[in-house]
Amino acid sequence: MTTVPFGQLLILPVLLFALGVLGVLARRNLVFILMSIEIMLNAAGLVFIIAGARWGQADGQIMFLLVLTLAAAEVSIGLALIIRIRARLPSLDSDAANLLQG
Amino acid sequence: MMHALWLVPAFPLLGAAILMLSAGRLAPRAIALIAVLPCAASAIVAITIAIGFITAPPPGHAFSQILWQWVAIGGFDPAIGLYLDPLSLVMMLVVTVVGTLILLYATEFMAGDEGYNRFFAYMNLFVAAMLVLLLANDLLFLYVGWEGVGLCSYLLIGFWYQDAANGLAARKAFIVTRVGDTGLMIGLFVLFTHLGTLDIQPLMHRAVLAWPHGSNIASLAAALLLLGAIGKSAQLPLQTWLPDAMAGPTPVSALIHAATMVTAGVYLIARMHVLYALAPHVQMAVAAIGAATLFAAAVAALNQHDIKRILAYSTISQIGYMFLALGVGAESAAIFHFMAHAFFKALLFLAAGAITMRLEHHEHDIFRMGGLAKQLPVAFWSFLIGSASLAALPLVTAGFYSKEMILSETWAHGGAVPILWVAGVVTAFVTALYIFRAVFIVFFGEAKTPVVGHYGIRIMLPLTVLSVLAIVGGFVETPNGLGGVRLFSHFLSSVFGHVPLAASATETPLLVVASLVSLAGVALAWLLYLRPAPRFVAWAQTQAVVAWRNFFLSGWGFDWFYDRLIVQPFLYLVRINHSDVIDDVFTGIADGCRGLHGLLKQTQTGRIRWYAAWLAAGSIVTIAVAVIR
Numbered sequence: 001m002t003t004v005p006f007g008q009l010l011i012l013p014v015l016l017f018a019l020g021v022l023g024v025l026a027r028r029n030l031v032f033i034l035m036s037i038e039i040m041l042n043a044a045g046l047v048f049i050i051a052g053a054r055w056g057q058a059d060g061q062i063m064f065l066l067v068l069t070l071a072a073a074e075v076s077i078g079l080a081l082i083i084r085i086r087a088r089l090p091s092l093d094s095d096a097a098n099l100l101q102g
Numbered sequence: 103m104m105h106a107l108w109l110v111p112a113f114p115l116l117g118a119a120i121l122m123l124s125a126g127r128l129a130p131r132a133i134a135l136i137a138v139l140p141c142a143a144s145a146i147v148a149i150t151i152a153i154g155f156i157t158a159p160p161p162g163h164a165f166s167q168i169l170w171q172w173v174a175i176g177g178f179d180p181a182i183g184l185y186l187d188p189l190s191l192v193m194m195l196v197v198t199v200v201g202t203l204i205l206l207y208a209t210e211f212m213a214g215d216e217g218y219n220r221f222f223a224y225m226n227l228f229v230a231a232m233l234v235l236l237l238a239n240d241l242l243f244l245y246v247g248w249e250g251v252g253l254c255s256y257l258l259i260g261f262w263y264q265d266a267a268n269g270l271a272a273r274k275a276f277i278v279t280r281v282g283d284t285g286l287m288i289g290l291f292v293l294f295t296h297l298g299t300l301d302i303q304p305l306m307h308r309a310v311l312a313w314p315h316g317s318n319i320a321s322l323a324a325a326l327l328l329l330g331a332i333g334k335s336a337q338l339p340l341q342t343w344l345p346d347a348m349a350g351p352t353p354v355s356a357l358i359h360a361a362t363m364v365t366a367g368v369y370l371i372a373r374m375h376v377l378y379a380l381a382p383h384v385q386m387a388v389a390a391i392g393a394a395t396l397f398a399a400a401v402a403a404l405n406q407h408d409i410k411r412i413l414a415y416s417t418i419s420q421i422g423y424m425f426l427a428l429g430v431g432a433e434s435a436a437i438f439h440f441m442a443h444a445f446f447k448a449l450l451f452l453a454a455g456a457i458t459m460r461l462e463h464h465e466h467d468i469f470r471m472g473g474l475a476k477q478l479p480v481a482f483w484s485f486l487i488g489s490a491s492l493a494a495l496p497l498v499t500a501g502f503y504s505k506e507m508i509l510s511e512t513w514a515h516g517g518a519v520p521i522l523w524v525a526g527v528v529t530a531f532v533t534a535l536y537i538f539r540a541v542f543i544v545f546f547g548e549a550k551t552p553v554v555g556h557y558g559i560r561i562m563l564p565l566t567v568l569s570v571l572a573i574v575g576g577f578v579e580t581p582n583g584l585g586g587v588r589l590f591s592h593f594l595s596s597v598f599g600h601v602p603l604a605a606s607a608t609e610t611p612l613l614v615v616a617s618l619v620s621l622a623g624v625a626l627a628w629l630l631y632l633r634p635a636p637r638f639v640a641w642a643q644t645q646a647v648v649a650w651r652n653f654f655l656s657g658w659g660f661d662w663f664y665d666r667l668i669v670q671p672f673l674y675l676v677r678i679n680h681s682d683v684i685d686d687v688f689t690g691i692a693d694g695c696r697g698l699h700g701l702l703k704q705t706q707t708g709r710i711r712w713y714a715a716w717l718a719a720g721s722i723v724t725i726a727v728a729v730i731r
Contacts, residue, residue: 024714033710098708 009050016043030085030092034078041071104154104165107184109147110194111233113140114201114226121223130218134209137222141205141229145198152195155186156593163187163596164303166239180300185239189597192437193236193369196444200361201229203564207452208353210560211459215351221261225357228254232362236369241290241300244370248286248334251363252279258358259350271349278343282333286370289326292319306376313380324381327374328388335367335421338395342660344418348410352455355410359417360448365440368424372433375598379431389429389512393525396422398658400532404539405654408466409454412540415657416492417447419529423508426522432511433598434591438579439504441590445575446491446501449568453485456561457544461551468540473549480557482545484565489541491572493534493624496617500576505530506616507579513612527619534623535630542632581613 016039023036045067052060082092089096117140121133128136155165168183186194205225212221231250238244260272294300296319297308313320331337336344344364348355358364371378371388378385396419403415420443427436457471458464460478465471475482491501509530512523579590630638641647653659 021718025711025718028711094710097710101706101708 006050006054009054010047013043013046013050016040016046028093028095030082030094030097033094034075034082037078038071038075041067041074045071104151104160104186105167106147107151107165107167107186107237108169110144110151110198111184111230111237113144113147114230114233116140118223118226118230121219121226124219126219128219130213133219133222137209137226138202138205140226141198141202144229144233145195145202148194148198151186152191155188155191166303168239172242177298178294180240180242182243183239184237185302186237187597188594189369189372189437190236192441192594193365194233196441197229197232197236197361200444200448200568201232201357203567204353204356204361204448204452205229206560207356207455207564208351210558211353211455212351217261221258221351224254224257224261225353228258228357228362232366235366239302241293241302241305244302244373245286245290248330248366248370249283251366252276252283252334255279255347255354255358255363258354259347261350261354265349268349271343271346275343275347278340279333282330282340282367285326285328285333286330289323289330292323292326296323302373306374309377309380315380316382317380320377320380321384324374324377324384325387327370327377328384328391331367331370332391333367334370335364335425336418337367337391337422337425338398339660341395341399341418342657342664345411345414345657348408348414352410352451352458355414356448356451356455359413359451360444364417364421365424365444368421368428368436368440371425371428372437372598375428375431375433378428385429385431387429389426389522392422392425392427392429393522394422395419396426396529397525397532400529400536402654402657404532404536405651407469407655409458409468409471409540409544410451410466412468412536413447413450413454416450416533416537417443419533420447420492422529423505423526426512426526427508430512430515430522432508432515434594435504435507435511437594438590439508442491442500442504442572442575445568445571446488446499449484449565449572450488450492452561452565452568453481453488456481456484456557456565460553460555460557462554463551465551468543470550471544472547472551473545474553475545477549477553480562480565484569485545486541487569487572489537492537494530494616494620495534495624496620498573500572500574502617502620503576503580506581506613509616510581510609510612513608527615530616531619531623534620535627538624538627539631542627546632581609 020036020038020040020043023039024033027033027036045064048060048063048067050060052058052063085097086092117136120136121128124133164185164187166183166185168181170182172180172182205222208221208225212218215221228251231247231254233247234250235244235247238247256272256276259275260269262268263272290300293305293309297305297312299305299308309320333340347358350358378388399415399418399422403412403419406412406415420439424436424439424443427433427439457474457478458466460481461471487499491499493499494502494505496502505526509523509526512526513520515522578587580587629635642651656662
């Protein structure tokens with residue numbers, strides 16, 4: 001069984017994270033922004049798993065479970081917020097939700 | 103009996119407190135009673151103390167009574183205490199007796215005034231403040247009385263406050279004397295920082311030990327105290343407030359001029375005479391200021407129309423005599439003249455008030471009076487006696503003996519060119535001229551303003567008593583050639599250590615000269631104003647003479663000069679600083695903050711994607727910095 005070098009293993013999470021950032025910045029739909037945040041979270045989780053495998057420690061997988069629960073909690077709050085915004089503004093456009101501008 | 107000393111200032115203070123707290127709920131008769139009784143009680147206590155003091159003098163000819171400790175901070179522990187020696191005893195007697203007479207007079211003079219209660223509250227406070235000033239054993243406590251008389255003079259000069267001019271006069275008096283008060287206060291600081299106490303007697307002992315004769319620091323302290331004295335006593339160049347202070351009711355003027363307020367400066371210098379002996383230059387300045395003031399004010403008095411302004415300039419001039427005496431080291435002569443002046447000037451003011459209250463519209467212009475000798479005999483005789491005493495008519499008047507004493511002491515001090523003596527003698531002539539000008543114009547000639555009303559006993563009694571005092575008050579001290587009675591200066595000798603002049607060859611000629619100039623002044627006034635020659639009248643109307651007369655009428659243009667020197671530049675600064683430069687700094691800070699706020703506000707777009715982008719950019723930069731370092 002060949003082992004993939006550690007440096008190459010990190011390429012996937014970096015790409016995933018970059019996609020997530022781009023999604024947050026470029027997308028206007030709040031649901032997609034939420035999904036992009038999930039992608040970034042998962043990219044971070046992936047880094048934990050890779051690091052755990054690299055150094056043979058279980059901590060990485062434990063951290064990933066933590067990230068997963070965190071993501072679940074975050075998504076539930078995020079969706080609740082989106083529903084409230086949808087009810088208040090008849091739109092899911094993040095740029096329309098700019099009532100706090102100075 | 104000596105221990106009842108504290109009652110002397112306490113009675114008028116109590117009277118003032120009762121009148122203030124009653125807030126006009128008392129009947130006028132009750133107010134009059136509460137107004138006069140405390141002062142009369144003070145006078146009785148003062149007289150009893152004086153009798154005790156003379157028959158059985160306390161050890162060292164001084165009695166001090168510490169009432170309580172004011173404050174104790176480190177080495178600074180001023181006491182609230184009273185100090186009685188022959189000097190403060192004489193002043194206390196004059197203030198309480200003359201003050202009582204003036205208050206009695208005022209109860210009738212002010213009858214029917216809507217501020218009757220307020221008036222007597224202030225008057226009692228005035229007397230109390232002056233007594234505190236005189237009896238204080240500590241310069242700090244003296245300063246309380248000093249500011250107290252300043253406050254009361256402000257309140258009383260502006261008593262008829264509905265007229266804006268009276269308020270202006272009151273403010274002028276307060277502000278001009280404040281210039282002097284500031285000097286006095288700095289003087290107190292200097293004395294305290296160098297000598298470590300403000301208690302007058304230890305202060306004088308320490309000054310003698312610490313400061314050599316003519317030292318700079320002694321001169322500085324003496325000069326600063328002199329500035330205070332000049333302001334309070336209306337001497338050059340701070341005399342401008344006194345003529346305007348005539349805006350107050352006449353009894354106030356009598357009180358300010360005779361008993362309280364303006365003599366405070368004379369008292370201060372006499373009280374601190376040890377300090378002035380250490381500073382001969384400053385003492386010379388006292389004499390020079392006195393000489394300049396007495397002449398300038400007498401010339402100004404000669405050109406006034408308003409009977410009260412004549413008396414006001416006359417007071418400035420007579421206080422100038424007292425300063426002259428203080429400056430030549432003849433303190434007992436100054437205090438003697440203070441006493442005589444208190445009697446005849448109170449008399450003159452009360453008589454002038456008695457004239458104006460009987461004339462229609464309370465006429466003050468002497469040229470609209472005339473022929474009043476027959477119609478107002480009481481006022482006439484009182485005014486005549488006061489004028490004779492002011493003009494120092496020989497032998498029979500108090501003013502003669504006191505002024506003669508000052509002049510002979512000045513001559514003895516004189517040196518080669520007795521310029522101070524010449525100023526004194528010339529002014530004695532002008533004094534006789536200006537006051538008898540007023541007498542002849544007011545009481546003789548034809549009547550011009552109708553007379554109304556009548557006098558009550560409360561007007562007649564003070565005038566009579568003061569008339570008697572203005573005549574016999576001088577017999578306690580006579581020159582060697584005229585009996586050589588030296589009761590007054592012997593009594594004061596324990597304070598000043600000053601011996602009366604010995605008999606000398608020049609004495610009789612000096613006496614004759616002093617008598618002749620005052621008689622000549624009266625004679626000239628009779629010639630010029632009672633039977634004016636047509637040529638004199640025509641000369642007085644020529645253009646140049648009228649210009650000079652207007653110049654002297656305005657008091658040598660001092661008001662004009664100060665207006666240009668201080669008031670106008672100040673108003674100019676106020677105008678160009680209309681927007682308030684200092685405030686602009688703080689407005690600028692606020693404006694800068696508001697501008698920065700405007701800039702930062704631009705970043706608050708409310709767009710969540712922008713915030714995310716900034717977050718991402720910030721993270722990248724932070725990580726980049728962390729990695730590269």
